[in-house]
Amino acid sequence: MKLYQNKLSPNAKRVRVCAGELGITLNVIELDFTKGEHKKPEYLAKNPMGKVPTLEDDDGVIMWESPAILTYLAGKNPQSSLLPTDVKGRADALRWMFWNTAHFEPAVYGLAMEKLFKPMMGAEPDETRIAACTKDLERYAPILNAHLANKTWTLGDAFSVADISVGVVAELLLPLQVDLSKMPNLKAWLGRLTERAAWKAAG
Numbered sequence: 001m002k003l004y005q006n007k008l009s010p011n012a013k014r015v016r017v018c019a020g021e022l023g024i025t026l027n028v029i030e031l032d033f034t035k036g037e038h039k040k041p042e043y044l045a046k047n048p049m050g051k052v053p054t055l056e057d058d059d060g061v062i063m064w065e066s067p068a069i070l071t072y073l074a075g076k077n078p079q080s081s082l083l084p085t086d087v088k089g090r091a092d093a094l095r096w097m098f099w100n101t102a103h104f105e106p107a108v109y110g111l112a113m114e115k116l117f118k119p120m121m122g123a124e125p126d127e128t129r130i131a132a133c134t135k136d137l138e139r140y141a142p143i144l145n146a147h148l149a150n151k152t153w154t155l156g157d158a159f160s161v162a163d164i165s166v167g168v169v170a171e172l173l174l175p176l177q178v179d180l181s182k183m184p185n186l187k188a189w190l191g192r193l194t195e196r197a198a199w200k201a202a203g
Contacts, residue, residue, distance in 0.1 A: 002027045002056040004043065010109075010168040011066040012053040013202050017164050018070045020198030022077045067097045070161040082161050089155065096154050096162040104144065105169045107136035112172050141183060144170070148185035152192065159196075167193045 003019075003026040005012035019026050031037040031052060039050045047054040047064040054064045055072070063069050071094075074083035084090045110133035114125040144166070148154070154162040170190050173180065180187040193199055 001025075001058060002029055004029045004031055004046070004054040004056070005052045006031050006033055006038070007203070009052050010172065011051075013168050014066040014164050015053050015055060015069050015073075016202035017168070017196075017198050018073050018082065018161065020201050021082060021159075021164075021196075022073060022080055024073065024077075067101060067161075067165050070097075070164055074161050081158055082164075084155065084158075084160065092155055093160050093162045097165045100166045100169060103136070104140045104166065107133045107140055108169045108172050108176070111137065111176055115176060116172075137178070141173075141178075141186065145183035145186040148189050151185075151189075153189070163189075163193060167199075 001019075001024060003012070003015055005015070005028060007030060016026065016028075031043065037043065038052060043054075044050055046056065046062050049064065051064070053066055053069065054062065055069045056062050061072075063072050071083060074080060078085060084093055110129055114130045114133070118125050151157075153159045154166060167190070170186065171194065173190070180190075
């Protein structure tokens with residue numbers, strides 16, 4: 001399998017973690033954004049969004065959007081239990097992945113762009129956007145923290161694609177220096193995530 005990525009992309013890390021959990025070896029193809037490699041016609045033919053990651057399976061299947069890639073990989077390896085096989089469990093996993101994409105991720109990624117990536121690029125942070133994203137984070141992070149009470153993983157006892165999908169976002173709370181002292185469940189869950197071998201190997 002080929003993974004087209006940029007090493008700085010948290011979304012690409014999702015796929016690397018998932019592949020590691022499944023024991024899949026990926027042929028990683030690094031795209032240099034500074035050279036516009038993600039906008040070249042040959043790449044856009046695979047992913048018309050011009051973003052990363054994109055997975056190209058050995059049988060020619062091409063998949064983009066990282067939560068979809070996780071679902072695809074886990075679905076091809078049902079023995080792993082990364083994606084529940086029962087209707088309720090699968091819907092629950094998708095619910096948290098959708099929630100993350102719609103609510104939690106925009107808040108965290110917005111803060112990361114303004115407070116981490118813009119300074120790296122020599123750009124001035126947008127204080128209005130920081131305030132708006134901080135407000136959203138203060139709304140959504142406690143929801144995740146409350147859900148994780150008395151749970152090892154997002155769906156309960158079993159590690160799943162939901163943990164990978166939400167986890168790469170939550171991990172950014174650490175370099176953002178978000179105070180997690182009032183969210184002990186989220187903090188403990190994040191600690192368990194980052195200690196997994198596949199997580200460490202994904203970088």
